[in-house]
Amino acid sequence: MFDVITLDQCEKLFSTIERNIILWKSEEFFTPIRNNLLRICNDLLRRLSRSQNTVFCGRILLFLAKFFPVSERSGLNVVSEFNLENTTVFSSAEEASDANGAIKDKDSPMEVDAAGDSKKDDLKLEPDEKNLSVDYALYAKFWQLQDFFRNPNQCYDNVKWKTFSTYSTDVLNTFKSYKVDAISGSRQRKTDDENEQFFAKYLTNQNLLQLQLSDSNFRRYILIQFLILFQYLKSTVKFKSDSHVLTDDQNKWIEKIEARVYELMAETPPYGEKFGKSVKHILHREGQWNLWKNQGCKSLISKPTVAEEDIKKEDGAESKDSNNAALKIGSTRKRKAKVGDQIQHAMKQGKFLMGNSVLSRLWNQYPDNMDACSAPERDFLPQMDDYFAEAIEQLDPASEIEEEYKIVNDGQWGWRALRLLAKKSPNFFTYGNNPIAKLPDYLESILKKMYPELVAAQAARVKIEATSPGASTNGSKTAKDSEVSEVSEANELCTKEQLEKLASNLGENWPKLLPKLGMDKSEEEKLTSEGKDHTECAMAMLTKWQEMEGEGATKEEITYVVERLKLNHVLESVFS
Secondary structure, X not given: OOOOOOHHHHHHHHHHHHHOHHHHOOHHHHHHHHHHHHHHHHHHHHHOOOOOOHHHHHHHHHHHHHHOOOOOHHHOOOOOOOOOOOOOOOOOHHHHHHHHHHOOOOOOOEEEEEOOEEEEEOOOOOHHHHOOOOOHHHHHHHHHHHXXXXXXXXXXXXXXXXXXXXXXXXXXXXXXXXXOOHHHHHHOOOOOOOOOOOOOOOOOOHHHHHHHHOOHHHHHHHHHHHHHHHHXXXXXXXXXXXXXXXXXXXXXXXXXHHHHHHHHHHHOOOOHHHHHHHHHHHHHHHHHHHHHHHOOOOOOOOOOOHHHHHHHHHHHHHHHHHHHXXXXXXXXXXXOOOHHXXXXXXXXXXXXOOOOHHHHHHHOOOOOHHHHHOOHHHOOOOOHHHHOHHHHHXXXXXXXXXXXXXXXXXXHHHHHHHHHHHHHOHHHHOOOOOOOOOHHHHHHHHHHHHHHHXXXXXXXXXXXXXXXXXHHHHHHHHHHHHHHHHHHHHHHEOOHHHHHHHHHHHHHHHHHHOOOOOOOHHHHHHHHHOOOOHHHHHHHHHHHHHHHHHHHOEHHHHHHHHHHOOOHHHHOOOOX
């Protein structure tokens, strides 16, 4: 139906799809129809104009974001690509001079073409607006910044960075000297929300820049673009090139300008400070999103534990029994078992029912409180021979340890030593007439009494460990564990043989993978200059990618990159 009706009718029909999103996400519908809905939305986006049908395009994108899970790789931009086709065109110096020459009088009415109707309105500027001088130099610097916002990687080039920093400073100085007052900021809010117009693309006429700079919304758009750019330059992105690193001077400049941007945002009415806090919070969330992508976009759905599955099975059995009882009575309403019956059923199984699934799971981990307290993982008390080994070694005159550097002089160590002696040593409670003068002296006297016992215990323990058959068992276990880990690693990471097959299948298509694997054009020139054929170049590229990614060089990752380039045929017999 969407293919044969008009766009206006499509917008009305799409409301039906939006209202039933919960139904489409259910288990019965999601898998069979996900591809159909995705094709409908993509076909609509191709037919719509991003500048004229902005609202409808936004509704479609929001629907896709709600319909698919967060970890859907097709919507994550995993390789961190930029939309380089989004260019901002502005007038050249010659065009601007011709346009200014056509205006005879500064105060003459300006002809504005709106919605196909040409009419003349007298544009009367406020007194404070007349103080702003917008020449072509400021106009060109202002709109050239959009090219850096479109492609932030230009900032890592020293020449480009100098241009960007100079233009940014001049534009922010203009914002600082020409502030938007609260009256003009509130005046923009008086329009009816239903009739208010939103534009998805900037208007770049030079005659409009003076009016745009007095628009609080427009100013906020530019300031937010600065903050987004700064966050990308400072963030660690998995697919960034090794050369994309800022210097210390560049980092200091960004911190200084970022604080200045937030200051300008707080001065922009209405609710400047509140708006700045909201933007800072959103950028913090964006940082968490970037960290999640760097970690491989792990699934956000946690698997249920064994205790949760047991509780779910019990709830299912109880609801089934209650349903059978209801059917016998003749009622169609599902009856929940009584609380007393639920508790009795749990007691028969030796479990506790706390009335809350989380509390029940926590309480049933150790039904016996004494068992929970005496669990091996809760035994934090060290062995005496291990704790006092360093102190006993320092008592030996051959060690030549000065008195002030001995561990017995450490108050925290001494306090723990007293508690350990009271817990495990009978020497702590021996009767004596001599009072304790100082804690270090007392600990040294106790250790001298215990010294022969500890040496004998250590020697016996070393002998037992050396002759114990468990040593070889532990060694075999370690070897077996290493074998298991190696097998699992081989199952996940790409092997050399697999990369050789993939390089052979790629052939002359290998340069297409360079930007997707985090390499630039210079790498292609380097490989081709060495006189290698296509297979050797592809193998060298894949080997370098494996070294760069390390544990991230998995079958899933290279398969995803190849499929994005629509080269699925090169994967045949590679991972089989």
